């Protein structure tokens with residue numbers, strides 16, 4: 001990145017462990033990370049290394065055993081449950097491998113749902129959802145429910161939904177996990193274009209090394225320790 005980097009999210013000395021009787025499992029070990037506004041960051045690493053746990057901790061979906069996570073300088077784990085819910089709805093977007101779309105609602109309603117929850121005008125929200133779905137190439141599938149969509153189409157609905165409230169940060173867990181190479185490339189193009197258009201930062205956990213290599217930065221998780229990978233293109 002050529003412009004001055006502005007820190008959006010800070011992970012400060014975060015550890016996560018589980019106790020089960022006499023056994024303690026150390027899943028994250030003193031992780032430190034800064035995510036910059038508008039950047040695309042990939043986190044790679046072998047299965048069980050702690051990637052998803054870190055992603056959850058960045059999004060208030062878990063609680064650190066030690067350390068802090070700051071969004072715009074505010075400790076997200078010091079917020080009340082209601083304020084955390086507001087933050088998840090307004091400042092964060094989530095994309096999961098299995099989408100978590102609401103099965104009984106149409107594509108356009110699924111995308112508009114976070115805006116409805118925020119109390120935004122219904123017609124305006126549906127209009128915004130329509131524009132986003134057109135943007136991801138699904139203008140012809142607005143009224144289809146998830147069961148009437150392909151896996152890649154559902155993934156694109158989930159991406160549109162993650163962006164409806166113009167979040168500061170999108171947290172994506174294996175966004176190309178179930179997609180073929182072409183659909184995976186489409187997902188990447190969307191992340192790139194939408195990051196540029198909305199200034200959204202993306203943190204993407206992935207086993208897809210082709211996707212990871214295209215991001216601004218790539219970090220590797222190994223046994224709960226976050227390492228800087230070789231070949232970062234913009235540092």
Ligand SMILES: Nc1ncnc2c1ncn2[C@@H]1O[C@H](COP(=O)(O)OP(=O)(O)OP(=O)(O)O)[C@@H](O)[C@H]1O
Pocket residue numbers: 018025027045046047048049050051052053054
């Ligand atoms: N409740 C728990 N108790 C004990 N260990 C746990 C618990 N939850 C998760 N773990 C362990 O934490 C480790 C990290 O899990 P995580 O899902 O973060 O890995 P990951 O790097 O995302 O893996 P994958 O690529 O397979 O999704 C795993 O070894 C898992 O067994």
